[in-house]
Amino acid sequence: MSSSSLGLSSEQTVKLLQFQDLTGIEDLSVCRDVLHRHRWDLEVAIQEQLNMREGRPSLFATEARPPAVIKDHVAQQIFSDDDNPDPNFRGGFRGLFVFVVNFVFSICYNFVSTIPSILFSIFRGDERRIVTDPLGDVMNFINAYSARYSPHPVFYQGTYSQALNDAKQELKFLLVYLHSDGSSDTPNFCRHTLSDPNVIQYINQNTLMWGCAVESPEGYRVAQSVGARKYPLICVVVLRENRMTIVGRIEGACSGELLISRLVRVLGDNEVYLVRARADRFERSLTASLRAQQDEAYEESLRADQEKERRKQEACEEEARKRQMETDLAEQEKKRKIDLVNSKAEMALRLPNEPPASDPQSMSFLFKFPCGARLERRFSISDSLEDIQNFVFSHPLSPEEFEITTHFPKRVLECSGETKTLHEMGLKNRDVLFVNDCNA
Incomplete structure (x- = not known):
């Protein structure tokens, strides 16, 4: 791949x-x-x-809610030392006789060996059933085993619950080895079979191996849960259809070559479940990754749409603010112009009366506005320059801000703090006065 x-x-x-x-x-x-x-x-x-x-638990190892172990009696492959080829078996009557003798001896041996155990358990009580230090039981077994039998496969340095969780999470086969010093087959199995370099290499490369002595509370509890009948016992546990399942049992002693062949058969028949589990797990992770990417893309698109909507809203608000400002300015300008017209009208009412042309005390001035209009008006020589400015301001053609200048010599007529008459300002009859727009 x-x-x-x-x-x-x-x-x-x-x-x-x-x-x-x-x-x-x-x-x-x-x-x-x-x-x-x-x-x-x-x-x-x-x-x-x-x-x-090295046998140390992984980050996933936990004793909280370990997965239940299913004993599939239908699909489970069971191997026993009774399956070992017997060189004395030649078939016929002799073979039948040997089989019967071995069968009777096995029953008697199991019956006799069981009675002391029953009596011992009666007087001892349920102390073995109380598991107080499962990790200590496992480490004591590993240390004791390493001191007596070496070399050996790497034993998992954790509790049975931790081993189950690790095997499930890592999608590995778990070998559960139950050791009993009370079995006559145990020493030979440990010295020769589990010390075989080929066995050690195969187990270390393909499985996790957890072991414990059945004489300890932890080992006894596991033996009861897997239904142990004969020792030494190796159970093969694997994640099968989302359940940790015992798919193989190797009971009693056997040679290293035979143990490997049995393990190869069990692991080979059940490897498909691990492959399927890995594919399912990868598919789930890929689906979750794609969903996360889709969610991220959706969130990014949503943020972009929200940002776009926010900018659009801000633009609309800015446009409305500008329109409102323009409206306010237009209203203010309109009001100002109305106020200006009213001010001009009020100012026109306050102007001194125009003297008649026959009045010897009158002076006539010609006003030229910026728009080109000409206007003649008479004033009394006792009128002030402010009266002239008020007259110009009150006229509709007058600029809002203006100044009045003479023709020659050119000078600007400004109102000072001292009120002077037109005569005192040096103006003469028939003078031409220019109205200049200050904002032009």
């Missing part, structure tokens, strides 16, 4: 190949699954694999 078929980016592909090179895991889908669970943190994923190879 190529990395491109796994739906990975170039960066993820590089990490996948590095992880495979450092861990030696051949299946790329397994490597991808491990990296995905660790959020593609290469360092954490590698350290986790090294921890598991």
Whole structure:
């Protein structure tokens, strides 16, 4: 399976190949699954694999609500030392006789060995049923086993519950080894079978192995849960159809070669469930990733739409504010012009009366407005310059702000604090006065 078929980016592909090179895991889908669970943190994923190879629990190991173990009696493969080829069995009457003798001996032995156990349990009570330190029971077994039998496969250094959780999370086969010093087959099985280098290599590469002595509370509890009948016992547990299921049992002693062949058969028959679980898990993660991307894209689109709507709203509000401002300014301008017209009208009413042309005390002035209009008006020589300015202001053709200048010599007629008559201002009859717009 190529990395491109796994739906990975170039960066993820590089990490996948590095992880495979450092861990030696051949299946790329397994490597991808491990990296995905660790959020593609290469360092954490590698350290986790090294921890598991040394038997230490992973980050996922927990004793809270361990998965239930199903004993599938129909699909479960059971191997016993009775299945071992007997060189004395040649068929016929002799073979039948040997079989009957062995069968009777087995029944008698089991009956005789069971009576002391029953009596012992009666007088001892239920002390073995009370599990107070499951991790201590496991570590005591590992230390005692390592002191007596070496080498051996890597034993999981955690409780049975932790081993189940790790096997389920890591999608690995879990070998549950139940050790009993009371079984006559145990020493030979430990010294030869579990010490076989080929057995050790196969178990370490393909499974997690958890072991405990049935004489301890933790081992006794597990033995009762799996229905142990004969020791040494190896149970093969795997995630099958979303349930941790016992798919194989190897009861009693056997050779290393036979143990490997049995494990190969059980693991091979049930590997499809792990492959299916990995595919389902990847499909779920891919679906969740796509959903997260879709949600992110939707949120981004929503934020963009909201931002667009906000800008549009701000533009509309700004446009409304400008229109309102223009309306207010127009109203103010309209009011100002009305006030100006009213002011001109009031000013015209306050102007001194125009003297008759026959009055010798009158002076006539010609006013030229910026628009080109000419206007002649008579004033009394006793009138002031302010009267002239008021006259110009009150006229409809007058600019709002203006100044009055003489023709020659040109000078600006300004009202000072001292009130002077037209005569005192030096104005003469028939003078031409220019009205200039100050805002022009």
